[in-house]
Amino acid sequence: MSSSTTPVERLLDVRRIYVEPAALEHERGREILARFPDAERIEIASHWNIPGLRGNEGNVEDWLRIKRETLVLGVLKSVRLRPNGRSSDFIAPSHANGCAMSCAYCYVPRRKGFANPITVFANADQILRATERHVGRQGVKPAPNQCDPHAWVYDIGENSDASVDAAISDNVRDYVELFRRLPTAKASFATKEVNRALLDYDPRGRTRIRFSLMPPDVARQLDVRAAPVADRIAAIDDFVAAGYEVHVNFSPVVVRDGWLEEWRELLDALDDGIGPEAKAQLKAEIIFLTHNEQMHEVNLGWHPRAEELLWTPEIQEVKRSQTGGFNVRYKRGFKGARVRELTDLMAERLPYCEARYAF
Numbered sequence: 001m002s003s004s005t006t007p008v009e010r011l012l013d014v015r016r017i018y019v020e021p022a023a024l025e026h027e028r029g030r031e032i033l034a035r036f037p038d039a040e041r042i043e044i045a046s047h048w049n050i051p052g053l054r055g056n057e058g059n060v061e062d063w064l065r066i067k068r069e070t071l072v073l074g075v076l077k078s079v080r081l082r083p084n085g086r087s088s089d090f091i092a093p094s095h096a097n098g099c100a101m102s103c104a105y106c107y108v109p110r111r112k113g114f115a116n117p118i119t120v121f122a123n124a125d126q127i128l129r130a131t132e133r134h135v136g137r138q139g140v141k142p143a144p145n146q147c148d149p150h151a152w153v154y155d156i157g158e159n160s161d162a163s164v165d166a167a168i169s170d171n172v173r174d175y176v177e178l179f180r181r182l183p184t185a186k187a188s189f190a191t192k193e194v195n196r197a198l199l200d201y202d203p204r205g206r207t208r209i210r211f212s213l214m215p216p217d218v219a220r221q222l223d224v225r226a227a228p229v230a231d232r233i234a235a236i237d238d239f240v241a242a243g244y245e246v247h248v249n250f251s252p253v254v255v256r257d258g259w260l261e262e263w264r265e266l267l268d269a270l271d272d273g274i275g276p277e278a279k280a281q282l283k284a285e286i287i288f289l290t291h292n293e294q295m296h297e298v299n300l301g302w303h304p305r306a307e308e309l310l311w312t313p314e315i316q317e318v319k320r321s322q323t324g325g326f327n328v329r330y331k332r333g334f335k336g337a338r339v340r341e342l343t344d345l346m347a348e349r350l351p352y353c354e355a356r357y358a359f
């Protein structure tokens with residue numbers, strides 16, 4: 001790999017694009033195809049129904065190859081915004097879904113399987129218009145909440161990693177530019193990648209990037225294909241200087257022997273790795289691990305070492321999910337005590353960093 005290879009180039013080598021014909025009615029769709037002139041094009045009726053790309057057919061080598069080499073170009077049929085309330089006030093319509101990475105705990109494959117390459121939506125114009133209208137209807141935020149003291153926060157990366165998506169199209173740039181001119185709202189997305197191309201987007205404080213962090217030893221087992229944790233920390237000052245609001249997501253928090261000591265080291269590395277400007281605006285979300293029985297079964301087949309961390313029934317409880325499967329999470333009282341330990345540790349090691357929420 002050449003030293004000029006960016007992390008995003010490391011993840012993608014697009015050779016095949018599945019195309020919904022309707023996507024080519026949009027300029028964005030034509031632009032994306034033009035970016036990958038050598039890729040084979042395969043016409044599809046629907047981006048949802050492509051044999052071999054959905055579900056967990058095949059094996060991990062197939063899934064990772066598909067993630068690297070395949071792109072789906074479609075149209076988002078239902079351009080809807082929904083309330084959220086935890087990390088953001090609203091979930092903005094997806095500009096993309098699927099992911100080139102393969103985190104073992106990710107909830108995206110719970111619905112769609114691991115072989116789930118990036119689907120990029122060509123109707124960015126409709127997506128942006130719907131979002132702008134929605135922001136307009138909200139007016140000024142009447143009172144501070146855990147999402148933000150002033151702005152309505154819109155998550156633009158619920159089902160994908162926008163840092164990687166930005167290497168494929170200008171959809172993320174367009175979202176950043178939209179929120180730059182909306183004084184009552186801001187965009188937000190979590191990421192495990194560092195794409196320095198975003199440093200040129202000029203967000204003027206209206207986009208919040210949340211770098212997801214966890215102790216590096218755990219990340220090496222769980223964050224498959226993602227950027228090293230040290231690289232994510234090292235990027236924070238640059239993104240703040242470029243005009244982003246930068247927060248951190250401590251997620252998922254995995255409890256194992258010695259976990260709190262690992263977190264102490266991570267918090268200290270973060271404290272050492274960022275400057276005063278970043279510290280003055282830093283906030284955190286803390287999200288303890290949830291897992292899922294079906295994902296556990298699939299992971300046992302390709303990444304059993306991850307399951308040693310993720311599937312710990314002695315400290316977890318089971319809850320039936322809305323879709324009928326079983327989700328697991330740390331037992332109630334046990335979890336409450338661990339949440340307090342981590343928030344206390346954060347208050348000690350990063351006293352300037354408010355936890356926007358912890359659960």
Ligand code: SF4
Nearest residue numbers: 099101102103106161
């Ligand atoms: S980067 Fe995010 S969307 Fe992608 S696999 Fe990891 S958790 Fe899932």
